Amino acid sequence: MSRASAQTVTSTPPGAVQREAQLSFDELGRPLRDLTFCVVDLETTGGSAAQGSMITEIGAVKVRGGEVLGEFQTLVNPHTTIPPFISVLTGITNSMVADSPGIESALPAFLEFAAGCVLVAHNAPFDVGFLQHFAAEQQRPWPRFEVVDTAKIARRVITRDDAPNCKLSSLARLFGAETTPNHRALADARATVDVLHGLFGRLGSVGVQTLEELQTFSARVSAAQRKKRHLAEQLPHAPGVYLFRDDHERVLYVGTSRDLRTRVRSYFTASETRSRMGEMVRLADRVDHVECATPLEAQVRELRLIAEHKPRYNRRSRFPEKMHFIKLTREPWPRLSLVTRVLEDDADYLGPFSSKRAAESCLSALHETFPVRQCTDRLARRPSRSACVLAEMGKCLAPCDGSVDEASYAALVRQLRDALLRRPDDVVETINHRMGLLAAEERFEEAGAHRDRLASFVRAAARTQRLGALTGCPEVVAARREDDGRWAVHVVRHGRLAAAGVIPSGHDAHAYVAQLRAAAETVRPAPGPVPAASAEETEKILRWLESDHVRLVEVTGEWACPVAGATRHLAVHDAVAQSRRELTPAAERRPLATSRRPRVEALP
Structure with missing residues (x-):
């Protein structure tokens, strides 16, 4: 992948002397001792302003x-009667x-x-709400308060x-607050001040000194983990x-972000509390980075680096080479075959599938619709052998014993090829009919199994058609x-990202694009x-190309x-998957992409 500007992987080698750099307040964090806090408490007539409750007192x-x-x-006149129980509570x-x-x-x-x-x-x-x-x-702009x-x-x-x-009363006793909270706004605000300072004391002992650290603190993040914040100091506020x-120089984890420094800093705070990430940070000795021109380029580079290094703490995308395809062979009596790579053999392929199980499920849906042979032997044009069990069950046209002629079998294969590449309706109608009967x-479990097979086929066909459409284009330039x-x-x-860049302000757009294409x-x-x-x-590239406001410059x-492709059937299966996710534990849920086509416009 090329860009108009050069990019490098940068790091600080162990033992190297670092130059002093003037860091921004955001990078350093804002010390708690230097900030002014306004501690506020309200008394109200009820628990919900949206339902008509009013403020009766503000203390700060x-x-x-x-x-x-x-x-x-x-005190604040609520212009309504204060409920008796509120008067008893607050006085x-x-x-x-x-x-x-x-x-x-x-x-x-x-x-x-x-x-x-x-x-x-x-x-x-409650109070801020x-x-x-x-x-x-009052149509009054709300100040951009940071809230603790x-x-x-x-x-x-x-x-x-x-x-x-x-509760405030319990914490006030714990920290020995000088003011006892009594459901009056100023007294409660004074007690909250003492609680705030007590919490600062507890947190200071574990290294929390800034507002940023306070807002993201978690007891699940160890002091040793927080001490490694310096690993992020040399990273830019840029995508990458x-x-x-x-x-030992081994890559532990690869990630991407629109803001490298902010994201990496989060690994040392409560923003990142996954136990395995805590383990990874404890092992980390340094952080390298690749600055990218665009977020899409960063996502693509992340995938390539994960595939290259196969980091132990990345769970996804480590083995892109482990894919499965369904192949419609080119031979006198074609058949469907499950393979792990694509050859230059003029055969038709469906996939890739991310798992063998999904590929086998799709294969079952195709065999149920099209009774092509399932034996793995190569058959001569005029085979002479006994029929298999599948033929006896009516699930194979049985070319092996001459039950079908070449022309009829070829017609069935043409229907199958059309379902794979262009129009999946035969498979959809057959499986839906079978599901209805069950x-x-x-026989709902069996119907559910057929539904899953059909979903595997529709997703695979849609994926093949979408990926194949972009793959067949020697070049697509979009902005x-x-x-x-x-x-x-x-x-x-x-289908591969060859170059990425951002047109500088005031630069001639067409000249920049021409330069980017030449260097791609x-x-x-x-x-x-x-x-x-x-x-x-x-697929990431496709999602970007199909996103709103993309303009095609050159195709x-x-x-x-x-x-009439498979994409038009995805909505039904997306809806089914969504309903099933809502009944599934959150940790097991997997998002499904939707498909949209971009509007074609001219680049200004």
Whole structure:
């Protein structure tokens, strides 16, 4: 794969002296001691602003570096009767709020007090949710507050040995708060300040010193894991691929991201809590990276690097060579065969399948529809042997004993080839009819097995037709305007990404595309319908080409799928798969791609 600008794999060799670099605040993290926090608490008439509950009191304390900078407190007239049980709980009565400002005045005053602060609350979704609700009602822009939830942090830090629960009252006792929470807003905010500082003390002992570390902290991430944050410091904020290596230079894990530094930093925080990833980080000695022009290029490079290195901590895409195909042979009496590679033999192929089981399921659906022979021997044009069991069962036309002539058998093979490459209706109708009969007899398990066979066939046929359409094109050049306003351009040859780039601002678009095409990788077609890349790579390219707002710049060859092809049957099987996923544990779910065609427009 080529790009207009050069790209390298970079790393810091062990023992090398690093130059001092000025890091941004985002890279360093913002120390907790330097930030101003506004700790807020509300009293309300009920539990849901959306259902009509109102705010009756706002209390807030502004702190920085352990010092109180100011306090804010106001009762709020809810313009409705306060329920008696709320008055008993909070001590706030209707007469107390009668002369108080409404939320239309109290909210702007609070937002002015909290401006520029990190917002803190105990069970923050409740308090912040109320404030956001009334800001929206007043058509008032909500400031982009960063929010810290002391209840959420406490659940990660406090054990049952420390406190029976993470209620504010329990935590206030644990940390010896000077103010006892009493369901009045300012008192509860003061108690929350002491709880916040108590949590800071607990977290500081395990190396949490910045807001970024606080927001992503998890007890499941070890101190040793957090100490390796420096491995991400040399990575750019750019799309690309990262490679974790151990002290023997072995690649442990390959991943991709739109923002390399942010993603790799997450491995040392609560953003990445998978146990196997924790084990991988403990073994990691350095992180290399390949900066890419576009996210698609990063995804493709990730697949290629995984296939090359086969890292032990990558679970998917390590063995793209382990694929299965169904082959319709070219011989006097053709048959279907399960194979692991495609040859230049003019045969027709269906696939690839990611598992042998899926291929066998699809093969069963085809044999049920088309009674071609299933024996593996090569037959002469005029065979003379006894019929097999399948022939006696009516599941084979039995060319071996002369039960069928060449012309009739050839006609059946033409129907089979048409189902594989263009129109799957015969298979769909046959299996659906069989499923209906089984369901009518209440043989639902057998009907389900036929449904799975049909789904395997439809998906395989659709995949073959989609991949084959792109593979047959010597070159496809496409562009899409990205979020930053620049145009991402990709050159695809025989289904393989040959070049990727982003048109610089102010640069002549056509000249840039011409330069990118000239520098693109030379790609030779693979045997038969197979892409000149892994099927997974070509499918990623297809998803990008079929995404919204892609513009085709140049197409060499013909890129088209059959109108009556298998893709039109996918919606039914996607719906069935979705319903089955909803009844399946989340860990076992697998997403299924949908198919869309891009609009063809001219590049401006």
